Amino acid sequence: MQHRFLLGTRKGLFVVERTVHGWRSLPPHFPGLQIPAVLTDPRDGAWYAVVHHGHFGTKLHRSADSGRTWKEIAAPAFPPKPADAPEIRCPMRGVTIPWSVELAWCLEAGGDDQPGRLWCGTVPGGLFKSDNHGDSWSLVTGLWNRPERAKWFGGGYDYPGIHSILVDPRDPTRLGVGVSCGGYWVSEDDGATWANRSDGMRAAYLPPDQADDPDTQDPHRISRCLAEPDVLWCQHHNGIFRSTDDGRSWKAVPPPEPSGFGFAVAAHPIDPQTALFAPAEADVCRIPKAGRFVLTRTRDGGKGFETLTRGLPLDEAYDLVYRHGIDTDATGNRVAVGSTSGGVWVSEDGGDGWMPLPVRFPPVLTVRFV
Amino acid sequence: MVTVHVTQHLRREGFEGPWQVAPGSLRQVLDALFQSEPRLRSYVVDDQGRIRKHVAVFLDGEALTDREHQQVPVPGGSEVHLLQALSGG
Numbered sequence: 001m002q003h004r005f006l007l008g009t010r011k012g013l014f015v016v017e018r019t020v021h022g023w024r025s026l027p028p029h030f031p032g033l034q035i036p037a038v039l040t041d042p043r044d045g046a047w048y049a050v051v052h053h054g055h056f057g058t059k060l061h062r063s064a065d066s067g068r069t070w071k072e073i074a075a076p077a078f079p080p081k082p083a084d085a086p087e088i089r090c091p092m093r094g095v096t097i098p099w100s101v102e103l104a105w106c107l108e109a110g111g112d113d114q115p116g117r118l119w120c121g122t123v124p125g126g127l128f129k130s131d132n133h134g135d136s137w138s139l140v141t142g143l144w145n146r147p148e149r150a151k152w153f154g155g156g157y158d159y160p161g162i163h164s165i166l167v168d169p170r171d172p173t174r175l176g177v178g179v180s181c182g183g184y185w186v187s188e189d190d191g192a193t194w195a196n197r198s199d200g201m202r203a204a205y206l207p208p209d210q211a212d213d214p215d216t217q218d219p220h221r222i223s224r225c226l227a228e229p230d231v232l233w234c235q236h237h238n239g240i241f242r243s244t245d246d247g248r249s250w251k252a253v254p255p256p257e258p259s260g261f262g263f264a265v266a267a268h269p270i271d272p273q274t275a276l277f278a279p280a281e282a283d284v285c286r287i288p289k290a291g292r293f294v295l296t297r298t299r300d301g302g303k304g305f306e307t308l309t310r311g312l313p314l315d316e317a318y319d320l321v322y323r324h325g326i327d328t329d330a331t332g333n334r335v336a337v338g339s340t341s342g343g344v345w346v347s348e349d350g351g352d353g354w355m356p357l358p359v360r361f362p363p364v365l366t367v368r369f370v
Numbered sequence: 371m372v373t374v375h376v377t378q379h380l381r382r383e384g385f386e387g388p389w390q391v392a393p394g395s396l397r398q399v400l401d402a403l404f405q406s407e408p409r410l411r412s413y414v415v416d417d418q419g420r421i422r423k424h425v426a427v428f429l430d431g432e433a434l435t436d437r438e439h440q441q442v443p444v445p446g447g448s449e450v451h452l453l454q455a456l457s458g459g
Contacts, residue, residue, distance in 0.1 A: 053413070054424060054457070055379070055422065055424040055425055055454040055455065055457075056380070056383075056412075056413040056414075056422065056424075056425065056454075057412055057413065057416060057422055059412070072409065075412065077412075077417035078417045078418065080418065081418060099418060100416045100417050100418050100420075101416075101417055
């Protein structure tokens with residue numbers, strides 16, 4: 001089991017370690033700065049942190065010594081906009097979609113046979129690739145230039161954003177990305193060409209005749225079972241969906257109690273029937289229902305759900321879990337969850353019971369086991 | 371020469387200033403500054419070369435309005451301040 005996880009928060013990066021006295025956090029790296037994404041690279045042990053300055057833009061830092069020292073490296077950046085590039089306006093609001101990195105929102109490592117390969121998803125919807133541990137980045141034009149991008153719009157932020165990158169452990173040249181709002185997109189040639197795989201998702205926030213449009217789906221977060229990589233779980237704006245064929249088709253899962261609305265999902269890394277979710281009451285009320293902060297878990301592929309309560313605050317709790325706010329370790333037994341109220345809980349038994357960390361953290365943006 | 375100052379908020383990122391650079395248009399002044407302080411570029415301008423939307427540029431006490439092209443002349447003896455444009459929380 002893994003004994004450490006990173007918490008990217010609105011005001012710094014915290015390392016949380018398991019000691020003989022339980023889980024303890026250390027003073028933050030980058031105090032006061034927003035950490036929307038982190039990566040611990042399983043291939044070489046490097047740590048990466050996206051550091052977002054409110055005034056000065058998104059930066060990327062790398063550590064080769066588990067956070068003792070950090071080095072600022074290149075951040076993803078768009079190439080100069082060609083004179084003939086079309087101006088794309090948000091179909092919902094009419095505002096121009098910027099040709100510029102607003103935020104680096106997620107970061108993933110490539111395959112074991114792709115040393116130095118990193119992927120970075122950004123707002124306003126650009127996917128970037130590095131083959132030198134983040135020393136330089138290039139825009140994945142095969143996705144950015146898809147005409148369907150003109151149908152994408154913001155969800156979570158003002159502009160479209162890539163929040164999930166799912167590298168296939170069987171073949172890392174196959175990968176998918178989740179876009180809010182733009183659906184689930186897959187490449188089978190290392191990012192050269194892309195196709196939308198959102199059949200079966202449904203959007204209730206559009207006129208009914210457009211509910212099935214794959215290019216306007218809002219998968220809040222997509223998570224893959226690493227042991228059975230064809231199994232994907234999606235916490236969508238309009239409920240929970242599951243695919244057993246690598247996104248070629250999605251099936252709606254009957255909503256659990258207390259709600260099927262939420263942002264985060266963690267697929268169990270080994271058991272394709274198991275996944276964890278963090279519900280909020282509804283999209284018009286993004287707090288726990290009745291002040292009870294609970295999680296939900298299915299262990300039968302979504303046919304039924306348990307409501308997980310043991311150790312969680314069940315009275316006057318208003319914690320919301322963002323997209324990247326749940327993570328499991330490689331066994332699936334250790335799970336950590338962090339909320340926008342700064343609450344953090346850890347489970348040692350796959351979610352049966354939870355222990356709170358005795359710290360009032362800043363709002364949690366991302367949780368990731370080392 | 372032109373004197374360029376940066377907000378003290380950038381000191382924690384390793385930028386101290388002030389710097390002395392040759393006069394010219396504001397873009398020429400900034401490009402000269404970024405020649406000697408290459409890491410500062412991405413803190414002041416975005417990936418398309420525009421002044422970041424939450425950065426303010428003052429030229430001899432006047433806030434800059436041409437944030438994209440930066441063609442305003444900056445004569446010798448001028449003082450340029452690169453500051454945070456207060457916003458957010």
